[in-house]
Structure formats: C-alpha cells, structure tokens
Amino acid sequence: MGKLKEKFQQTELYKSIFRHSYQDTNRNRALQIVDNVFLHLHPVRIPRHAVNIGYTWGMGGITFLLFIVLTITGVILMFYYRPAAEYAYEDMKYLMNDVPFGPLMRNMHRWGAHAMVITVMLHMFRVFLTGSYKPPRQFNWGVGVILLVLTFLLSFTGYLLPWDQLAIWAVTVGTNMARATPLLGHEGPFGPELGMKINNDIRFILLGGTQVGPPTLLRFYVGHCIFLPIVAAVFMIVHFWRIRKDGGISGPDTSKKEF
Amino acid sequence: MESFLKIILKPDNLPILFLLFTVIGYTWLSISKMRKNDTQDIPEEAKLSDKVQVWPNLVRVEFIASIVVMVILVVWSIFIDAPLEEPANPTLTPNPSKAPWYFLGLQEILVYFDPWIAGVILPTLIIVGLIAIPYIDNNEKGSGYYTYKERKFAVLTFLVGFIILWVALIVLGTFMRGPGWYFFWPWEYWDTHRVVALTNVDLSEIFGINTKDAFGKLNPFAIIFGIVVITAYYSIGVIYWIKKKNTPLLQELGLLRYSITAFLFLTMMSLPIKMVLRLAFNIKYVLVTPWFNI
Numbered sequence: 431m432g433k434l435k436e437k438f439q440q441t442e443l444y445k446s447i448f449r450h451s452y453q454d455t456n457r458n459r460a461l462q463i464v465d466n467v468f469l470h471l472h473p474v475r476i477p478r479h480a481v482n483i484g485y486t487w488g489m490g491g492i493t494f495l496l497f498i499v500l501t502i503t504g505v506i507l508m509f510y511y512r513p514a515a516e517y518a519y520e521d522m523k524y525l526m527n528d529v530p531f532g533p534l535m536r537n538m539h540r541w542g543a544h545a546m547v548i549t550v551m552l553h554m555f556r557v558f559l560t561g562s563y564k565p566p567r568q569f570n571w572g573v574g575v576i577l578l579v580l581t582f583l584l585s586f587t588g589y590l591l592p593w594d595q596l597a598i599w600a601v602t603v604g605t606n607m608a609r610a611t612p613l614l615g616h617e618g619p620f621g622p623e624l625g626m627k628i629n630n631d632i633r634f635i636l637l638g639g640t641q642v643g644p645p646t647l648l649r650f651y652v653g654h655c656i657f658l659p660i661v662a663a664v665f666m667i668v669h670f671w672r673i674r675k676d677g678g679i680s681g682p683d684t685s686k687k688e689f
Numbered sequence: 690m691e692s693f694l695k696i697i698l699k700p701d702n703l704p705i706l707f708l709l710f711t712v713i714g715y716t717w718l719s720i721s722k723m724r725k726n727d728t729q730d731i732p733e734e735a736k737l738s739d740k741v742q743v744w745p746n747l748v749r750v751e752f753i754a755s756i757v758v759m760v761i762l763v764v765w766s767i768f769i770d771a772p773l774e775e776p777a778n779p780t781l782t783p784n785p786s787k788a789p790w791y792f793l794g795l796q797e798i799l800v801y802f803d804p805w806i807a808g809v810i811l812p813t814l815i816i817v818g819l820i821a822i823p824y825i826d827n828n829e830k831g832s833g834y835y836t837y838k839e840r841k842f843a844v845l846t847f848l849v850g851f852i853i854l855w856v857a858l859i860v861l862g863t864f865m866r867g868p869g870w871y872f873f874w875p876w877e878y879w880d881t882h883r884v885v886a887l888t889n890v891d892l893s894e895i896f897g898i899n900t901k902d903a904f905g906k907l908n909p910f911a912i913i914f915g916i917v918v919i920t921a922y923y924s925i926g927v928i929y930w931i932k933k934k935n936t937p938l939l940q941e942l943g944l945l946r947y948s949i950t951a952f953l954f955l956t957m958m959s960l961p962i963k964m965v966l967r968l969a970f971n972i973k974y975v976l977v978t979p980w981f982n983i
Contacts, residue, residue, distance in 0.1 A: 462744040472743045479737035481746050488754050495755050519776045537766035544704035547791050558847050559719045564832035568823030575819045589789050598777040604788040607808025618805045619981035680833040682735040
C-alpha cells in the first residue's frame with residue numbers, strides 16, 4: 431500500500447496537482463500558503479499577536495464565512511422561490527413544509543443574515559478600538575463602512591421576500607423614511623416646492639409604486655440576489671486586497687522605541 | 690411581564706440578545722486590555738511581534754472558528770424556525786409596525802426628530818462621518834493596539850455612539866416600544882388601546898413665545914428664537930475653538946479638521962439632548978418653519 435502511494439506520488443497526474451511535498455519544513459509551510467489560490471489571501475508569516483483571537487475577535491473572517499454560507503443557501507432557496515406576489519408566499523409555505531431540508535436552508539439563510547449584521551458591526555467596533563483605521567489604512571476603513579451599509583441593504587431587501595405581514599410592514603416602515611428626503615421626497619423639506627408628488631418622488635422609484643406591492647417585490651428580489659451581492663463582492667475584493675497592500679493585520683509599530 | 694417575555698423570545702429578536710451579550714462581552718474585554726496596556730510602557734501586542742508561520746498557526750484558528758460558527762448556525766437553524774406570519778395584507782396594519790431590528794435605533798430617533806432628520810439626514814451623516822473618521826483623527830498614537838489613555842476623546846465618543854446611541858436604542862426600540870410606539874416597562878401589558886395625553890409644546894413656548902397664533906399662522910418671533918437657539922448650540926464649537934486654538938492638540942488638528950469634528954460631534958450629541966428635552970420636558974420642536982421642523 432505504502433509503495434503504491436509512493437508510486438502514485440511520482441506520477442505526472444499527482445505532481446500536476448500537488449506542487450510540493452508535505453514534509454514539515456518551513457519551506458513547505460510557506461508553499462502551502464502561496465501555492466493555494468484560496469489560502470494565498472494570507473501572507474506567509476504574520477506577527478504573533480495577529481493570531482491571538484483576543485486581538486482580532488475573528489469577526490471579519492466570520493463575516494466572510496457567513497457571506498459564503500448565505501450565498502450557497504441563497505442559491506438553493508432561489509430554486510424554490512418565485513418573486514411574484516401570487517406565488518411568493520405559497521413558495522415559502524412549500525419550502526417550509528414540503529421541500530426536503532427546505533426549513534434548514536431557509537433558517538440558515540435567515541439566522542446567518544442576522545448573525546452577519548452583528549459580526550459586521552462587531553468587526554467595525556474592534557477595528558475602531560485598536561485604532562486600525564489610522565494610516566495607512568484610512569481608505570480601507572471607508573471601504574469597510576460601505577460594506578457595512580451594503581450588509582444592511584442586503585438584509586433589508588431580503589426581509590421583504592417572504593411576502594408575509596412581517597415582511598411588508600417592516601419594509602413599509604423602513605421605506606416610508608424616503609418620503610421625507612429633503613428635495614427628493616414628497617413630504618420632505620422643499621420636496622413639494624420642487625414638484626415632488628407621491629407618484630414621482632424617490633420613494634416611488636424605490637418601490638416601483640406608491641406602496642409596497644408586487645413591483646417592489648421584484649425590485650427587492652433582483653437587488654437582493656443580483657445587484658447587491660455583486661457590488662458587495664467587488665468591495666470585498668478591494669477590502670481584502672487592501673488589507674495586504676496596507677501591511678496586513680494592524681499592530682503596533684515596533685520600529686518605534688516609545689509608545 | 691407576559692408581553693415582554695413574548696417579545697423577547699420571538700425568534701427574530703434572539704439576534705438582539707446575542708448582540709447585547711457580545712457587545713457587553715467585547716466592551717469588557719477591550720476595556721481590560723486597554724487598562725493593561727495603559728499601565729505598562731509597551732503594549733501587550735508589541736511584545737508578540739515576532740513572526741509566525743500562517744500555516745498552521747493562523748489557518749488552524751480560522752478552521753476551528755469556521756467549524757464552531759457552522760455548528761452554532763446549524764443547531765440554531767434546526768431548533769428555531771425563521772418566522773413566517775400571515776400572508777402580506779396591505780389593508781391590515783399591525784400595531785406596532787416595526788422595521789427590521791437593526792433599524793430600530795433609527796426608528797426610535799423618529800420620536801425625537803422628524804423623518805427627514807431621523808430617516809435621511811442622520812443616517813447619511815452617520816455613514817459620511819464614519820468614513821471621515823480616519824481623515825479627521827490625526828492622532829498618530831494608538832494604532833494597532835488597545836489603548837484609552839492615548840486617544841480618550843476618540844474612544845469615548847465611539848463607545849457612546851455605538852453602545853448608547855446605536856445598540857441601546859435598538860434594544861429600547863425592540864423590547865420597550867409597544868402599540869402606538871408608546872413606552873412600556875417590561876412588567877407592563879402591551880395595551881393597544883392605551884391613550885396618552887399629548888402635552889407636547891415647542892421650546893419657544895416654554896419661554897412664552899407661541900409658535901402659532903390663534904389662526905394657526907406661524908409666529909416670526911418663534912422662528913427667530915429657534916434659529917437663535919440652534920445657532921447658539923453650534924457656536925459652542927466656535928467658542929471652544931477661539932478659547933483653545935493655541936493648545937498643541939487643536940494646533941495640530943487644524944481648523945478644517947476641527948470644524949468637521951465639532952459639527953459631527955455636536956450633531957451626534959443633539960440626539961441625547963433632544964431625548965432629554967422630549968422625555969423630561971415634553972418639548973417637540975426647537976424650530977418650526979413652513980417647510981421643516983427641527
């Protein structure tokens with residue numbers, strides 16, 4: 431058996447997949463990171479304090495994990511859900527009662543979404559308290575703020591999709607704020623003076639109607655499943671790339687003698 | 690008590706309890722780290738600056754953390770179903786109608802400010818203000834480790850803003866606001882028919898200047914009074930600059946950074962001030978104009 435394994439490791443097939451041996455050497459440990467497309471998000475070596483979970487709380491990484499979980503469960507949910515007012519609620523009932531593992535997928539999607547909102551906020555909290563937004567990371571902090579807003583928007587657009595009482599009234603309350611937008615809302619300061627009415631202001635554009643209705647469902651669905659995830663993914667790419675370019679996980683400047 | 694237990698155990702509200710405990714826990718953790726770092730010459734983090742291999746040191750932590758998170762999420766999802774209420778019915782408004790929990794802090798602000806401030810201006814300022822933080826905070830110290838001593842104003846402002854004005858308002862909006870968005874103590878029953886006498890007055894009326902006359906026409910003196918009050922409030926920032934502009938701190942900050950910081954800070958603090966005015970003195974508006982009220 432061992433001989434067979436050794437022989438297999440000599441084949442062109444094996445060597446084309448695994449570029450280095452697995453012996454526990456520093457060189458192999460480094461290659462393990464740089465030869466793997468997923469792991470090479472990391473640097474090869476990092477300061478010891480950055481591994482300490484008490485320093486980073488792991489919240490950024492957990493947020494990314496939850497985003498992946500939400501993408502996978504979300505795609506599965508899309509197989510069973512039609513974003514039309516006639517079908518949406520029926521599809522939810524079908525999903526919760528008849529689809530194998532349907533409730534598990536939906537529950538994971540919803541609880542994962544709530545958890546992601548929390549972990550994003552905690553990540554920002556930690557980054558602030560460790561002063562990690564300071565030079566050279568100012569820009570990446572701004573990217574992070576945009577990602578926080580995108581997380582809220584993703585969660586909010588998803589909130590409407592079950593098309594139950596909870597969904598439409600929460601979204602009604604939330605989008606009613608847009609009525610009062612200065613200049614652009616029909617109840618906002620100087621809105622009526624600029625000709626804003628209930629059927630042409632910013633809330634009307636957002637909802638696709640004068641109240642939360644079938645067009646809103648379709649708008650929020652497309653935003654939730656296509657537009658916002660893509661935008662969030664682009665910002666995430668920039669966010670991760672900038673972490674590396676800005677010198678990796680923050681830490682005290684050890685070139686200084688005094689603090 | 691029954692209403693309170695019912696609302697606290699709603700599946701959709703469990704994340705708020707989770708948020709509450711993690712925020713308290715992490716605040717305690719970071720404060721203890723700050724105290725430790727502030728009592729010694731070099732921060733703990735600087736003592737651990739030797740490099741380690743990511744494989745296996747970091748990858749191992751990430752792997753275990755992922756498994757723990759997935760286990761929690763799967764168990765949570767097996768035992769607690771996501772809510773699915775009656776089908777959407779635009780003619781049947783629930784009371785209270787609440788936004789998703791993470792926006793309930795903003796919905797709570799609606800009690801104190803009109804929608805154009807609470808729902809549009811303040812959220813915009815929060816986002817813009819957060820992005821601006823790295824550019825207005827030019828204190829070089831405290832980068833990459835927990836410290837309070839070296840950045841007192843920044844840390845205190847953020848703790849107040851995040852814990853009191855964001856998290857605490859979310860908790861208040863979720864658990865204490867019942868039908869009609871009235872305040873209910875945890876032991877009170879959520880009575881849909883509760884009537885509260887509206888005794889709100891405008892700030893100028895406390896000083897004997899009526900906002901409107903008997904025919905409902907706006908009193909120009911009340912408008913001038915309101916503008917004076919708001920201008921006076923924001924001139925606190927100007928006065929502070931004039932008094933302290935020669936201190937090294939403000940010298941280094943510069944006028945532009947100072948103005949933005951002062952504006953954002955005073956705007957943030959206007960929320961707790963307006964809360965006190967409203968809750969303790971029943972004051973509705975500081976300034977009433979034909980187009981908008983503050």
